[in-house]
Amino acid sequence: MSTKHDQRLSPPGAAPQASSLGGRGQEASPISEPVIELEGVSVCLGGRTILQEVTFTINPGEFIAVLGPNGAGKSTLLKVLLGLIRPSAGTVRLFGQAPRRGNRLIGYAPQHRTLEGALSLRARDLVGFGLDGHRWGPGWFPAGGRRRQAIIEAALAEVDALALADMPVAHLSGGEQQRLLIAQALLSQPRLLLLDEPLSNLDLSHEQEIIALIARLCRTHGMTVLLVSHDVNPLLPVIDRVLYLARGHAAIGKPEQVITSATLSALYGAPVEVVEALGRLFVVGVDI
Amino acid sequence: MISLLSYPFIQNAFLAGTCIAIVAAVTGYFLLLRGLTFAGHALPNIGFAGAAGAVLLGLDPLFGLLAFTIGAAIGIGLLGRNLRERDLAIGILMTFALALGLLFLSLYSGYAERVYSILFGTILGISRLDVLLSFGVSLLILVSILLLFRPLLFSSYDPEVAEARGVPVRLLAVAFLVLVALTIAIAVQIVGALLVFTLLVGPAATAGRLALRPGAVILLAIALGLLYTWLGILLAVLSGTIPVSFFIAFLSFIVYLPVRLIAPRWQRRPQQPGLLPAAGAGLSQQASAR
Numbered sequence: 001m002s003t004k005h006d007q008r009l010s011p012p013g014a015a016p017q018a019s020s021l022g023g024r025g026q027e028a029s030p031i032s033e034p035v036i037e038l039e040g041v042s043v044c045l046g047g048r049t050i051l052q053e054v055t056f057t058i059n060p061g062e063f064i065a066v067l068g069p070n071g072a073g074k075s076t077l078l079k080v081l082l083g084l085i086r087p088s089a090g091t092v093r094l095f096g097q098a099p100r101r102g103n104r105l106i107g108y109a110p111q112h113r114t115l116e117g118a119l120s121l122r123a124r125d126l127v128g129f130g131l132d133g134h135r136w137g138p139g140w141f142p143a144g145g146r147r148r149q150a151i152i153e154a155a156l157a158e159v160d161a162l163a164l165a166d167m168p169v170a171h172l173s174g175g176e177q178q179r180l181l182i183a184q185a186l187l188s189q190p191r192l193l194l195l196d197e198p199l200s201n202l203d204l205s206h207e208q209e210i211i212a213l214i215a216r217l218c219r220t221h222g223m224t225v226l227l228v229s230h231d232v233n234p235l236l237p238v239i240d241r242v243l244y245l246a247r248g249h250a251a252i253g254k255p256e257q258v259i260t261s262a263t264l265s266a267l268y269g270a271p272v273e274v275v276e277a278l279g280r281l282f283v284v285g286v287d288i
Numbered sequence: 289m290i291s292l293l294s295y296p297f298i299q300n301a302f303l304a305g306t307c308i309a310i311v312a313a314v315t316g317y318f319l320l321l322r323g324l325t326f327a328g329h330a331l332p333n334i335g336f337a338g339a340a341g342a343v344l345l346g347l348d349p350l351f352g353l354l355a356f357t358i359g360a361a362i363g364i365g366l367l368g369r370n371l372r373e374r375d376l377a378i379g380i381l382m383t384f385a386l387a388l389g390l391l392f393l394s395l396y397s398g399y400a401e402r403v404y405s406i407l408f409g410t411i412l413g414i415s416r417l418d419v420l421l422s423f424g425v426s427l428l429i430l431v432s433i434l435l436l437f438r439p440l441l442f443s444s445y446d447p448e449v450a451e452a453r454g455v456p457v458r459l460l461a462v463a464f465l466v467l468v469a470l471t472i473a474i475a476v477q478i479v480g481a482l483l484v485f486t487l488l489v490g491p492a493a494t495a496g497r498l499a500l501r502p503g504a505v506i507l508l509a510i511a512l513g514l515l516y517t518w519l520g521i522l523l524a525v526l527s528g529t530i531p532v533s534f535f536i537a538f539l540s541f542i543v544y545l546p547v548r549l550i551a552p553r554w555q556r557r558p559q560q561p562g563l564l565p566a567a568g569a570g571l572s573q574q575a576s577a578r
Contacts, residue, residue, distance in 0.1 A: 082452045102454020110448040120496050120505045121445060133442030134453040138434045168500055184449070 032060050033096055035192055035224045036081065041090035042248075043076055050076045052248035053090065058226070060191070063218045064252075065235045066228040068245035074228045075111065077245065078194045081226075082108055094192070102134060107185030111196040111228075112178060123164045123172065124152050126180050130187030155183040159213055175206030182213065193217065193225045200230065207234055214238075232259070233280060259283070292525055300414040301478075301525075301532075305517040307419075307426035308475045309487060313513035314433055315471045316492035317506050318464060321444040326375050327364050327465065328488045330382035332472050332481040334360045337389035339406045339476070344392045349406055353476060356385065357469035365462030409480030411521060411532045422474045429467050440464060441502055478517075483533040487513060490540030494547050516540050 036058040043051040050073040066074050079085040083099035156162045159179040178198050199207050215238040218225045242258050244251045246267045251258050264272040275282045319328045338356025339349035367374045443450035443457045451457045475484045495508035520535035
């Protein structure tokens with residue numbers, strides 16, 4: 001599809017490390033039940049095979065970067081987990097159960113685009129959708145109106161955005177809106193956070209802030225995180241494993257195991273070189 | 289003025305106009321939010337074809353209006369979210385309906401007054417029965433919107449997350465457009481098919497630029513809708529010959545214009561010192577990270 005796949009990767013520690021992070025988290029306990037189990041999962045959409053016999057397991061508290069070229073099925077995978085897309089083959093288990101819509105154990109922030117008509121929506125309104133936006137009725141006379149606001153403000157504080165509470169969403173920058181979407185996703189007190197490209201359209205310092213924030217949620221709340229990204233560089237200091245998708249296939253493991261010429265060549269089905277240059281790793285040589 | 293209000297037909301106009309102004313403002317708010325203003329323009333025109341067809345068959349135009357607007361609303365609701373494709377499909381549907389309306393008109397040899405009133409409204413010829421009908425349908429629409437309020441708002445702003453949270457997004461889209469179709473069916477009798485759009489979009493568009501939260505926008509839109517309708521009826525009665533729809537559209541325009549011109553004041557971001565400072569360094573790094 002694209003001409004050259006030039007995903008840049010750097011070895012752990014090469015990217016500037018956010019100060020608030022304590023490096024890699026501890027390994028998830030092997031006894032506890034996996035959060036996500038995929039076995040032989042295939043997804044066909046419109047006659048095209050997006051995922052083909054994908055199998056992997058993700059344990060509680062893991063921070064996973066989901067990588068791969070455009071169209072590799074990263075967003076599709078998240079939608080399978082959310083119960084929005086049914087796989088054509090294989091089994092998916094989340095917390096031991098089949099995926100279903102409206103699962104409160106999952107917090108989800110989709111790929112961000114400007115919210116339409118967001119001028120007349122305040123940050124706290126947007127975040128509040130995560131609490132009761134799915135409930136019927138107007139919700140104008142809740143017994144705990146103050147309690148509702150307290151919960152929303154706690155979520156805003158969690159993402160360091162309490163000062164933005166009464167700002168119109170349209171006035172906020174990409175990084176600030178991303179915080180709000182994460183706060184919204186946190187409101188159902190999820191145990192699994194699915195974030196689709198939360199780092200796109202962010203400048204470097206905001207990127208670091210968002211990564212630090214997500215890593216903190218993962219470590220202090222024991223939340224499992226799947227973060228879709230184009231660039232693994234800034235994530236290397238904080239992630240446990242990477243899930244690399246290409247041509248419908250998946251490879252999962254520690255970054256240093258997956259992001260190698262051998263593994264990626266097998267995944268792409270074409271010769272791929274992982275080259276280290278300028279203190280970063282580059283994936284080069286694929287014409288897809 | 290007080291004596292004017294004692295005329296039953298003027299009372300009827302005010303009562304029906306009040307119901308319609310309220311529901312049009314509320315559904316109009318969601319139309320704007322969902323990027324469906326073009327559908328709001330197309331539905332009355334499609335309804336006109338239905339009304340013309342009903343007149344041709346010797347039926348009450350309201351039945352034709354309802355059949356066509358609800359049918360089209362369900363179709364548009366099922367079209368999905370791709371804005372460009374959806375608006376193209378709506379445009380083609382609308383021109384087809386207009387062509388049908390033209391055909392029905394040319395086949396109809398009777399008195400054109402009834403068709404004219406569908407196009408431009410007949411607020412001063414409204415019966416008590418029409419008022420009761422408007423009231424009943426308005427109540428139905430408002431109660432429905434209240435029941436759907438939170439998921440409708442959520443899915444208007446962020447359909448993807450709403451869907452993931454278990455909101456039946458597509459069903460809501462269809463249900464909402466059916467409510468719009470009902471609004472249009474009762475509003476057509478007052479402002480006419482050509483100017484329903486004014487009552488649907490005018491108040492909400494102005495309110496959206498003034499108020500900062502959804503509830504406030506809706507209340508302000510209702511207030512503006514009532515203002516336009518009441519003043520419009522009053523001016524039409526005083527003028528004697530100029531139709532109500534002209535005044536409503538005129539008022540809507542002259543209020544929107546200054547608001548639109550002043551609105552940049554609201555759209556600019558207030559200064560927030562010390563909050564999430566932007567990156568000073570790292571321009572070159574950012575360039576390499578992409």
